[in-house]
Amino acid sequence: MFGEKALELVKELKRSGDGSLPPYNEDCVRQVLDEMKALFEQNQKDVSATVAGEGGRIAGVQLRHASLERNKRCLLAYVYNRMEKIRDMRWDFGSVLPDDVKNNLNEHELSWFGRYNRSLAKYMRSVGIDLTQDSKPPKSLYIEVRCLVDYGEFETEDGNVVLLKKNSQHLLHRADCEHLIRQGILEHII
């Protein structure tokens, strides 16, 4: 039946769950576009035949047109849902994506991510607040953290420098270490 390849794309993305992004499936997308091209050209032939007086072609045109719309919907949903995953990574990760994630992005997605970053940064500058901070309500000014990796020197907001060695523990200002915790460098100890 028509639309099989397009369905494959949707299923592949659905299987990947959240938090991970499979590589951009260039050739499957290509095959969907090819099927659409063929459906469209066949419909054009049938339409001109019908205009020329030949009967009995309308049903085929409608069937192919429904398949065209189906392919379109699957393809757009594939691109749109990937885009949402990439967008969420900005909040999850920060403005620099790790390489193994970047390799799964196609060049248009990469340029989308760059534009999204710039637009978000511009918005945050205009309101004067870093929205990627403060993911949890503040409990107290300082929190206990343990270092999971050898990170080296780290300068806190109020200017003093801390040496973050593996397994070293510190009492750090909450705002300073939120990013480090999210990137798995520090661990918050209750």
Next chain:
Amino acid sequence: MDPSEVDFLSEKQHVKILPNFKEGRIFLISGDLGPFEPGLTAEVPLWMAVNLKQRKKCRIIPPDWMNIGQLEERKDEEKEREYFTEMPSKSYLELASLLLKSARDDIPHADEVQTLIKDIWEIRMAKLRKSINIMMQEKETHARLDNLTHLEINSIRPFLTSALDRMHILRCNVVENPSTGTDY
């Protein structure tokens, strides 16, 4: 809403403290406080009370309902009454657990107080499930829950709103396909 945000909201309510430091009026953005005299009670928001306690700058006076006598009375009343009784505050559980965690030595008979509060919570949650059961059975499409507290609402919200949202779709289907009374 994340329970930590429910906590965050409950930390706005005021509690009484016994400071051991001297300080004039403090003009917070959320309102003026103090002055503070050692041995003289003062009212501050819960988030400040807990912070001062962590820095050993005060003792916290538990709210007057947080004692064994009153809590036992509330527990019995909650057990008897079919509907939810009114709680002393819409964030009684957050207040109690925060004080029990960071100012336990300021609460007489802390263990009994904790178990009583836990019991009250369990009775109310069981009541909440029962009333939802009835709500679904009667196919009611809205409900009044005056005495439910923030954390109780928050704990039932994910299930109830998502379940009712889907029920609404099915209900619209029925409404849009009324049987014309012909027998099946």
Next chain:
Amino acid sequence: MADDSLYGSLQVRPSGWDYFELDDILACQEKIPCTFETQVKDLGFLDHGSDSEHIEPATKMELPFWLAKELCARQRKIISVELPKVYREAYRQILEADATAVDLNKLGPYFYSVGGKLLEFGNAENPRIAETLMMTYMKRMRRLMDLSLNKLDGSKESQTLLPKLDHDEHNVFAFSQEGLREFEQWKQGVISKLTSSKTVINQRKRKRTEDN
């Protein structure tokens, strides 16, 4: 039944809002038994059961919902449609008898949403389908509530019902379990603990599997 004016505000949402939703796309793939009323030229290859060049009238085929819906929309009548087995009288009686015992996941993971879509065909049994869907959901939802609001340990009872849940039911269950897990964490005061992002966790898992 009630007159229409009373039900003014109760309509299903206008279609299209879920255009990008993967689940709706998958639900629309559900197979519908159809019979062709007219010939369809040059598309015989779609009917694996015959090798004729065209699809001949009276051919019976299972078409995905997204196609069946277009081919019998409004006055076109290229095909006529029958209810899939699980929405017919026999299955409806099973559901009426013991809704909570039925394995809706097996009957088609999108049982309720496909059921809602079938109503678009204007079948005479629509009222009974809509009624059965609602009644089934209500009965199962009450059982599901106890499971999703109780212990997190996945008791035996939840193990028996869980695999039988349809996609919508599973979302409700997962969503409320999420809420319950957060509440449990809150109880131990862990909740305000900042955590590393899920992408980092996934990455670390992948690294671990690559290393050993």
Next chain:
Amino acid sequence: MAENKERGSLSDILNDSVDSEINEDEGEEVTAAEVLERLEQAWLNEKFAPELLESKVELVECMLDQIKEMEENLKEAGKGDLVGSLHRLEIQRIRYVISSYLKIRLKKIEKYAFHIMEPSNDKTDYISRLSAEEHVYAKEYCKNVEDLLKSLALDDMPPNINSLDKKKSVPQPNLDSYLFMKVLQPQEQVELDPDDQPTDLEEGAQHLVRYSVISSLLENGAVALT
């Protein structure tokens, strides 16, 4: 700030920094505490409402000014100073509400970008609910997403279907979502559901209802979401 004032303890410095009376255009004296109260309720309303609500960016700006002023004064306070650290903790709490409020709105703008930016008469004029900065962001976001859809799919599709129907086939909020609300101002004979008789809403009452039934009451402040 009065320079010549003899430098007393920190709280003296802070006395004059908290501009306790903020004049609103209606001339009614609104204290900083009241502005904060309204901002917190606006944050909760935005958090629970399925659609984008009226922007309360003026409350955000007012609070940010208060914080900036307070932070200026705190520079002089020593690190360990008790009152200074309490002020900083309050500032962090207010920052959290502001940041969460703006983030929730931004997420809604992203989720329903086309629906918001596509004007049509038979639905709410969401564009008027955007702050100036949000409007710029929403326009850029729509353009960016549409360009992606075009470059990866639409431009390679046959001519008659190579565009996105931005009126119908785009994500839209579910206005019938269930939520909890509390009544601030009593209301007479409100229809909570066509199946039931209209009921009175008593002040302080809490109800579980569908959003569409109370959206106008929410807009004029008669109810709040909880």
